[in-house]
Amino acid sequence: MATSFAEENYLKIIYRLSESTLEDISTNAVAELTQTKAASVTDMLRKLAEKGWVNYQKYQGVRLTEEGEKIALSVVRKHRLWEVFLVDKMGFNWDEVHEIAEQLEHIESEALINKLDEFLDFPKTDPHGDPIPNKEGILPELSYVHLSDLKENKACVLMGVAKDSAVFLQLLTRLNLSLGAKLMVKEINSFDRSISVSINDSEPVFISHEVAKNILIKLG
């Protein structure tokens, strides 16, 4: 069955919300991310339920079916592969690609996306460290930790970000924080939980708790 841009966006957003909770997703939560009103969401949820892509009972919230999740994962796959393309091949910065990928993720061609995957050498993660589903819809397992949860004097590597807004990414860039940077927390200030962190063995810089929370790292 064919999926419209609007339907794909809803499914993708329900998927994203489902990643961080086991509970059913509320109408309002969907409305916030789709940038629409709750009434519009209710309409769409009924439609998605009719097509068998979500389980939805009024007032009970919504949850993806297997088929719905499959579609969502294919949109996520396309979004992230196109982001890799834009950064690795087109020379964009990581804070410039999200909006363009929001458009490209709706291009419908199984053949194209698989050739693109190959062209990019089957990347496991996108420019923000987010995992890319393979063509069967399987996500690679990544066990990342928030920089804010790290103890002092442990070496680690920046593997991703938990938020990909342009302003946040630009801030990281200004601090010389990019994927692969070697980090070590030198000091944690109990007052505001800000941290002092050394980046690639340079002089430590200060980072707010808010920023540290959105930086994903792996140990070692």
Add this chain to the structure above:
Amino acid sequence: MATSFAEENYLKIIYRLSESTLEDISTNAVAELTQTKAASVTDMLRKLAEKGWVNYQKYQGVRLTEEGEKIALSVVRKHRLWEVFLVDKMGFNWDEVHEIAEQLEHIESEALINKLDEFLDFPKTDPHGDPIPNKEGILPELSYVHLSDLKENKACVLMGVAKDSAVFLQLLTRLNLSLGAKLMVKEINSFDRSISVSINDSEPVFISHEVAKNILIKLG
């Protein structure tokens, strides 16, 4: 002003029709190419006229304004650049790319299309030999001739096709006819105007007038 997919498709089609005539374009001609009904076209022409992209007076046919032509050329540029990408970088055949490019041509990012242009080494023509407008909207001058207009025993090179339907392209491929092929017309049959043509110095094969008409060549 923002342009919808539908508007871009209409402008592109009016542009295409304008290439082969100096007269105003008829509602029916547009309807045929957009695969819609004349009544729908009338509606859209009124809308395009309101936005200043076409000159349109009822019953008089339609013609692009400068601004309308600029938009049409930018869509054509995107379409053809993406086709080059699909063939040269993704490994598609020339008969497989049109449908995908129909989608990609609507991706809105000036920055992306200019980076793509550079990535592809500023190609002058697409995989079907059609000229690609540069970022100022200037088309390279190509003076191609139809193979059906050629005299016997003149050497020439296949530079493009005047029709890019998949079946036609597949036929050419089966005949070993691709861009750059060296051709020489050995015989013209006055009965049905079919021709006998040698391809890359091999034994001559028969080609119908209909096919020859849609093959573009340059002399020498």
Add this chain to the structure above:
DNA sequence: AATATTTTTTAGTCGAGGCTAAAAATTTAT
């Protein structure tokens, strides 16, 4: 347990971009 607040759904509307059927204008044929 009753009431106040918040969330969600319903009802009705809108614009975009299609459609069909009928009317009007234009073009072609007699």
Add this chain to the structure above:
DNA sequence: ATAAATTTTTAGCCTCGACTAAAAAATATT
């Protein structure tokens, strides 16, 4: 110059995906 045929427009309707305002249900507070 009429009449016939063709083309184009108008009128009215439809679906999709939004919206607002009002009603209903669920949840929180006293």
